Amino acid sequence: MSFLRKSVKLLNAAAGRQQNLKAIVGSTLRHQRTYSSEPPNDYANFPGAKAPFVSKLKLNMPEDYAPIPIYRVMDRDGFIADETQDPQLGREVVEKMFRDMLLLNTMDKILYESQRQGRISFYMTNFGEEASHIGSAAALEMRDLIYGQYREAGVLVWRGFRIDQFIDQCYGNVDDLGRGKQMPVHYGSRELNFVTISSPLSTQMPQAVGAAYAMKMRPNNDACVVCYFGEGAASEGDAHAAFNFAATLNCPVILFCRNNGFAISTPSHEQYRGDGIAGRGPMGYGIATIRVDGTDVFAVYNAMKEAREYVLRENKPVVFEALAYRVGHHSTSDDSTAYRSTEEIEVWNSVEHPISKLKRYMVHKGWFDEAEETAYIKEVRKKVLKQIAVSEKKLKPNWKEMFEGVYAEMPEHLVEQQRELQEHIEAHKDSYPLKDFKQ
Numbered sequence: 001m002s003f004l005r006k007s008v009k010l011l012n013a014a015a016g017r018q019q020n021l022k023a024i025v026g027s028t029l030r031h032q033r034t035y036s037s038e039p040p041n042d043y044a045n046f047p048g049a050k051a052p053f054v055s056k057l058k059l060n061m062p063e064d065y066a067p068i069p070i071y072r073v074m075d076r077d078g079f080i081a082d083e084t085q086d087p088q089l090g091r092e093v094v095e096k097m098f099r100d101m102l103l104l105n106t107m108d109k110i111l112y113e114s115q116r117q118g119r120i121s122f123y124m125t126n127f128g129e130e131a132s133h134i135g136s137a138a139a140l141e142m143r144d145l146i147y148g149q150y151r152e153a154g155v156l157v158w159r160g161f162r163i164d165q166f167i168d169q170c171y172g173n174v175d176d177l178g179r180g181k182q183m184p185v186h187y188g189s190r191e192l193n194f195v196t197i198s199s200p201l202s203t204q205m206p207q208a209v210g211a212a213y214a215m216k217m218r219p220n221n222d223a224c225v226v227c228y229f230g231e232g233a234a235s236e237g238d239a240h241a242a243f244n245f246a247a248t249l250n251c252p253v254i255l256f257c258r259n260n261g262f263a264i265s266t267p268s269h270e271q272y273r274g275d276g277i278a279g280r281g282p283m284g285y286g287i288a289t290i291r292v293d294g295t296d297v298f299a300v301y302n303a304m305k306e307a308r309e310y311v312l313r314e315n316k317p318v319v320f321e322a323l324a325y326r327v328g329h330h331s332t333s334d335d336s337t338a339y340r341s342t343e344e345i346e347v348w349n350s351v352e353h354p355i356s357k358l359k360r361y362m363v364h365k366g367w368f369d370e371a372e373e374t375a376y377i378k379e380v381r382k383k384v385l386k387q388i389a390v391s392e393k394k395l396k397p398n399w400k401e402m403f404e405g406v407y408a409e410m411p412e413h414l415v416e417q418q419r420e421l422q423e424h425i426e427a428h429k430d431s432y433p434l435k436d437f438k439q
């Protein structure tokens with residue numbers, strides 16, 4: 001580079017710095033006004049943080065910061081405190097919400113029992129979290145892409161996943177969309193824009209953020225990503241990666257934490273010391289944050305509408321924390337009475353239960369009919385029981401499929417394993433229930 005060009009470049013850079021300096025001074029003055037209670041010192045402008053300088057040393061204690069308030073629309077008696085917050089949903093929509101919550105709850109009870117009877121290998125119920133699922137799903141568009149953890153079956157119910165699809169998946173039979181490759185409740189549906197559940201906790205979180213990043217690159221994007229995860233899963237390193245990438249890459253993703261108070265037997269007070277998961281959003285990651293009563297279907301609905309609008313308008317993430325209580329055991333492999341009292345469970349299973357809150361709201365509206373509710377539950381029970389009888393008779397997929405469908409082209413080591421298994425089965429035909437598998 002010639003001497004002249006170099007000098008011009010240096011001069012331009014210096015002029016740029018002057019401009020920056022003016023901006024810094026301007027912002028300093030502005031901020032001094034904001035922090036007028038502090039000594040009138042400089043406002044720091046480190047690349048890593050902008051904040052006022054103070055001359056008083058202070059250990060910033062967690063208790064100095066007020067917890068993020070919990071947005072609620074409906075109280076436990078089904079009354080709306082502030083009428084401006086009533087989403088004014090029509091009777092049909094509210095009835096669908098109620099029926100879907102009942103369906104989920106009824107199906108859960110039967111499938112849980114069917115595991116106890118040894119008919120399926122495993123099950124996880126959604127008791128107590130029905131409003132988080134239905135309220136959030138109702139506020140979304142079908143084109144929005146869902147990444148779940150495993151306890152979000154209500155989102156699928158809302159989107160139209162059928163009873164036979166749930167039950168075929170739990171039985172891992174030929175009609176299971178996952179071809180019997182997953183444990184029960186690890187649902188997935190391409191048609192319903194619901195990415196298949198994956199057991200290792202939090203792996204869905206960076207994936208969801210990546211998907212949101214890809215979405216915002218599309219011209220005229222009008223869809224967002226919603227990633228559900230538990231407060232326990234939020235302790236995984238992947239959760240940090242997801243939060244930070246979502247913030248720094250400005251991804252249109254709603255990071256929906258279902259804080260149900262427990263990660264198997266670990267209560268949330270042993271899981272974290274901060275202000276839940278919402279507390280990490282604004283200060284920790286610089287992400288807009290909403291915290292709601294997850295047992296109030298209208299609070300979840302309103303908040304989710306707002307979150308969706310924001311992520312699409314701003315191309316930025318939202319941290320969404322829905323507080324509820326896991327009324328059921330963690331899974332069929334758990335007995336939660338070993339670590340919590342039945343009295344505590346009972347409160348959340350009655351007055352605080354999301355279905356009873358919505359029911360009371362409907363009673364006030366004159367939209368509730370007890371006989372209709374009983375008949376609906378009966379009808380769902382009948383359908384589920386009938387479907388179990390059908391699903392358990394269906395064949396399992398051909399065992400060879402176990403090796404297929406992951407890679408576009410089967411890699412050499414899988415070809416080898418498939419061949420070895422074929423030889424093994426041929427040699428020990430009598431030791432395997434081959435008649436139960438599709439040939």
Ligand SMILES: Cc1ncc(C[n+]2csc(CCOP(=O)(O)OP(=O)(O)O)c2C)c(N)n1
Pocket residue numbers: 151199200201202229230231232233234258260262263264326330
């Ligand atoms: C990486 C990883 N570690 C541990 C587990 C075992 N595990 C399965 S569920 C679970 C608790 C998760 O709790 P939370 O995220 O709060 O979800 P919840 O079950 O309450 O809905 C644990 C530890 C796992 N599946 N994956």
Ligand SMILES: [Mg+2]
Pocket residue numbers: 230231232258259260261262263264326
């Ligand atoms: Mg939990």
